[in-house]
Amino acid sequence: MAFDIDQYTETSEGVTWEDLDFGAFDTTPLGEYTLRTVRYMCNVEYHTVCYLRDLLVTPSHKERDVNAFMTMWNREEYWHGEALAAVLGRHGITVDYDELKAARVKLEWRDKLAPLRQSIMGNLVGDDFVAVHMAWGAANEWSATAAYRRLATLEQHPALSPLLKRIGQQETRHTAFYATQARKRLEKSALARKLTRLALAKAWRPVGSSISDEEDLDHVMKHLFNGADGLAEIRRIDTNIAKLPGMEGLTIFETALRRHEMDWPAA
């Protein structure tokens, strides 16, 4: 799949919701169970800038296409946060900058080491490490798309489901960028394939796991991916990863979710 960066930048925009009937949340409010998941998603979107940081400490940011993409991507994700915050706001849940800051402060130590570790790692192995980031980004975006799609299907809500569909469409474009970049870089280098496979197999965790309580993560995974349909979705995105050069046979999503004692049909 080719990715046209000029076309992407020129059509990049913040997701809109003003035209959606948010009054539907007054007549058919979301339940607490669902709001907890939306809250998690909202946090993850707002925290994208923290992932951006991890990407920028590697040499990739000097490349023109990467630079352009990162700028647009970061802003689109910020708007996903704003949109989901608007949904939560309609239910009396306020997400504000002070609270987001508190969440980031709470991560203090775990977090402080991350950029240091990555800039050392990233700079030691240089370009090959960029491949790891791109594959990692693709994995994150695939799982985000799956999560939005699942929530839209589960809820069938007149306002939430169309909003999630719009967000999901933007995430699909992000996936296209990351996957194209990853494929190109993995094809070129055996070391990149080795590093990426190692990182994905050993270290991949669901998006947001580093910024959330274990119980919240557990809630979201079970809410979205329990049952036969949930498992099917997870296997579908695992297939996407396995198609990347050198990633054959990996099942990172299924492996990560099995830690949560999912309610899945026996194989």
Place this chain on the structure above:
Amino acid sequence: MTRPDVSTAEPASPPAGFSVHEFARTARGSHRAELDLDAYATRPLEAGALEMVALLERLERGALSYLRSVLVTPTHKDARVTGFLVTWAYEKFWVADALELIVAAHPDFVPATADAPKLRAARHALAERLEPIRESVVANLIGDDVVAVHCAAGAIDEWITATAYERLAEFTDHPVFAATMTRLRDVKRRHDTYFTDEARRRLAASPAAGRLARRRLRRASWPLGAVDEPPPLVARLLGGLVIASDLVDLDARVDALPGLAGLDLVTTAAQGARKAAAR
């Protein structure tokens, strides 16, 4: 909402005038439809002006490099600041895009590249690689005061480049180009407002932040990113385009920030660039 345990040196209240949400909602994207590039075919800009446009384009593209330095520090935890920076980077991307297209509308023009000697280039590359490592250690030890330094740096950089845009419009005497400069200058005005308000508020709240800012701002290259540019070009920006009385005015604005009087940053940067260019 109960206020969580946030250890911070800054005053709790955000600046009253500036809404990051509003800024994000009304972000200015592509300028392509408004550039009237055909006008340059009949009336091109002179090479000297184009050299400055190309330089400003590269400096505007430095947004992600700035983000890179900022995000490895405690500044990244401040969601209001990062919320601003997300949109700021987006707007700067499109400012740079406009400048690039103006240069490209002059097919005969070949910009001077940053052809630094090899050794210097290698040293830069190494410094560039080490910087986030050093910064992530040092700035995390310093803590929240570093946010004030980043905001002050952002403000001063905006002041310098904004002056350059105004002078370029004036010196080129080209109505279409002047209209674009006015347009881009408008985009940058909100960046100026935000950074200046934030810097003033944070520096006023913490004398330690002021001391840190004095040390760090002195070490920076002005405008930000100038360290990667050929000294003759920087010298022309600070001392040809931005005239001597501008330098004095710019330094007076720095002086007016709490705790930053007497730094002479911009005048010193202009002198430094002139000396480096003569070598």
